[in-house]
Amino acid sequence: MMLVEFDSIPEDAKVWIYPSSRKFYANEIDEVTKKVKKFVETWKTENEDFKASYKILYNRFIVLSADDITTTLTNKDIDTSVTFIIELQEIYNVELLDKMNVCFKQGEFVQYKELKDFKKLLKNKAVTAKTIVFDNLITTKQEFENHWEVAIEDSWYSRFLR
Numbered sequence: 001m002m003l004v005e006f007d008s009i010p011e012d013a014k015v016w017i018y019p020s021s022r023k024f025y026a027n028e029i030d031e032v033t034k035k036v037k038k039f040v041e042t043w044k045t046e047n048e049d050f051k052a053s054y055k056i057l058y059n060r061f062i063v064l065s066a067d068d069i070t071t072t073l074t075n076k077d078i079d080t081s082v083t084f085i086i087e088l089q090e091i092y093n094v095e096l097l098d099k100m101n102v103c104f105k106q107g108e109f110v111q112y113k114e115l116k117d118f119k120k121l122l123k124n125k126a127v128t129a130k131t132i133v134f135d136n137l138i139t140t141k142q143e144f145e146n147h148w149e150v151a152i153e154d155s156w157y158s159r160f161l162r
Contacts, residue, residue: 003041006053009065011142013051014073018062018085019103019136021095021112028092029059035091036062039084047071058110060103061134062088062096065141102157103134105149110134119160122152129153129161 036054044050051067102118121127
């Protein structure tokens with residue numbers, strides 16, 4: 001297994017995004033980073049061709065990436081990563097697996113809201129079609145680089161603008 005720079009992972013590599021229900025505190029971020037790095041380094045050690053990487057963005061998103069072209073990811077491999085994320089949830093008392101909550105930018109801050117609350121913000125014009133949302137349902141590095149941070153009007157959330 002090889003931990004590689006995120007930029008060197010191929011465009012069609014798998015990506016998983018785990019949005020945290022709160023920002024990781026400054027005193028947690030180094031520890032979270034170390035835990036994620038250690039996990040990625042030991043993810044599939046039996047396969048020396050396996051390349052994986054990670055990013056922690058906005059002190060809130062854990063992004064895992066794996067090149068599954070040279071090495072097939074099994075359900076067991078994916079389960080291992082989910083088990084790791086569940087452990088992080090318990091350690092830091094955060095929600096990381098709820099993909100239906102909405103993360104969006106308000107100025108320089110990233111907000112995390114339940115979908116029903118997000119719809120209310122739209123209705124009350126507290127967020128607009130131009131507000132940047134994070135599409136945490138994307139699955140490839142190419143999508144991550146080009147469609148992760150997009151205006152609501154350009155995302156699947158646009159259906160709530162009507």
